[in-house]
Amino acid sequence: MSSNPKTTAETKAALVVTGLSSSYQNRTVLEKIDFSVEEREIFVIMGASGTGKTTLLRHILGLDVPDTGRISLLGRQLYPSTRKTVFELRKQIGVAFQHGALINSMSVIENIELPLQNNTKLNRSTIRVMSRMKLEMMNLTGFENYMPAQLSGGMLKRAGLARAVVMDPRILFFDEPSAGLDPATAAELDELILELRDTLGMTIVIITHALESAAKIADRLLIIGGGCVRAIGTFKEVEANADEYVQSLMERRPLQKKIEGDTYINRLTANIDD
Numbered sequence: 001m002s003s004n005p006k007t008t009a010e011t012k013a014a015l016v017v018t019g020l021s022s023s024y025q026n027r028t029v030l031e032k033i034d035f036s037v038e039e040r041e042i043f044v045i046m047g048a049s050g051t052g053k054t055t056l057l058r059h060i061l062g063l064d065v066p067d068t069g070r071i072s073l074l075g076r077q078l079y080p081s082t083r084k085t086v087f088e089l090r091k092q093i094g095v096a097f098q099h100g101a102l103i104n105s106m107s108v109i110e111n112i113e114l115p116l117q118n119n120t121k122l123n124r125s126t127i128r129v130m131s132r133m134k135l136e137m138m139n140l141t142g143f144e145n146y147m148p149a150q151l152s153g154g155m156l157k158r159a160g161l162a163r164a165v166v167m168d169p170r171i172l173f174f175d176e177p178s179a180g181l182d183p184a185t186a187a188e189l190d191e192l193i194l195e196l197r198d199t200l201g202m203t204i205v206i207i208t209h210a211l212e213s214a215a216k217i218a219d220r221l222l223i224i225g226g227g228c229v230r231a232i233g234t235f236k237e238v239e240a241n242a243d244e245y246v247q248s249l250m251e252r253r254p255l256q257k258k259i260e261g262d263t264y265i266n267r268l269t270a271n272i273d274d
Contacts, residue, residue, distance in 0.1 A: 013072070014039045014171050014203040015060065020069030022055055029055050031227045033069070037171075042197055042204045044214045046249065047224035053207050056224070057173060060205075061095065062086045074170055091119055094164035098176040101160055102148040109135070109144035112163045119167065134162040138192065154185035158192070165196060171203040172196065178210040186210065190217050211250065223249060 015037040022030040030052045037043040047053050058064045060071060062078055071078040073089055102111045112131040116122055122130070135144055138158040148156060157177060164172060177193065178186040190213050196202050208214060214221055214235060221238045223231040225245040231238045239250050248254065 012039050013037065014041075014074055015043075015205065016070075016072040017056075017060070018070045018072075020056070020059060020066050020071065022052070022059065022064070022066045024055075029227055030059075030066070030224075033224075033229055035222055035229065035232055037203060037205060038219075039170075039203050040197060040201055041219045042193065042206065042217050043220055043222065044206045044208060044218040045222045045224065046208060046211075046214060047230075048249065051224045052227045053224055054175075057175065057207060061093075061173065062089070091167065092170045094167070094169035094172045096157070096161045096164040096172065096174040096177070098179055099156065099160075102156065102163070104148050106147075107144065108140065108146050108148070108151070108159050111148070111159065112166050115163065115167050131162075131166055134166045135159075137165075137195070138162045139188075153180050154182075154189070157181070157189060161189075161192065165200070165202070168200060169202065171205065174204065174206045176208055177206060178208060178213050183212075186213060189213075193217050211252065225249070 013036045017033055017035050020030060020033040021028070033056065045053055045056070055064070059066050060073065060078075062081075065079060069079075074092055076085060076089060078086070078089070102108070103114075106114075109128070109131055112134060113127050116127045116130060120127075132141075132144065135141055138161060140155065140158055140162065143151070143155065143159075148159070151159060161174070161177075164174075174193070177189050181189065193204060193206070194217055197204055206214075206217070218235055220233060221231075221235050222229060223238060223241075223246050225243075230243050231241040231246045233241075238246065241247070241250075
């Protein structure tokens with residue numbers, strides 16, 4: 001398990017979510033979500049597909065407005081807020097997407113330089129040096145002139161990560177870092193995530209299905225199920241949680257749902273005209 005170098009007395013919340021609820025087409029997606037993430041903490045969010053993890057991330061990034069609730073990001077209230085506030089906050093966060101999300105018509109180095117070109121007044125030489133530093137951190141030295149289509153899956157993720165951290169954000173969001181990777185490449189990415197926290201002091205929020213990675217890097221773990229928080233704590237604390245949904249997730253087994261015969265027949269025959 002990850003070992004956060006900061007003591008409890010030194011920590012401060014980088015992200016606070018309070019009473020957040022969200023719905024889509026009259027279906028509740030998230031209901032009364034409460035949690036906080038401390039500075040320099042690696043916080044992992046897990047849950048089965050369709051449980052609201054992506055919706056939660058979109059609210060935190062200011063892309064969607066929740067029905068109710070509050071989000072405080074880096075000490076500033078996100079809802080309600082002005083466009084200027086959201087824009088300034090986004091300069092202090094990085095987002096690494098599941099498949100890298102690089103622009104295919106641009107080289108690796110050009111992709112990584114984009115945030116610096118769009119958000120700073122640095123000269124071209126300084127931007128190039130800073131971008132190369134992040135490429136070297138991601139073990140991609142020598143690949144700066146490659147096009148995204150020439151990279152492997154693991155290299156695409158590392159290039160996307162380099163772009164996400166090129167401006168040294170205070171908080172990094174990483175969506176499914178291990179998805180589609182072989183065990184060795186996934187382990188290498190885990191080490192990079194730990195290095196970012198330990199050397200650059202970043203707060204890191206990760207959405208993942210990879211239990212092995214979560215056990216290795218997470219300071220704390222949040223389990224979402226049915227749109228609600230089902231468990232939160234260290235990996236060992238969550239692993240010991242007696243909730244049936246949590247246990248099915250941690251033990252990688254299906255959650256058994258027993259359906260009575262009459263209920264099953266009624267479901268099949270509902271809204272069928274005679």
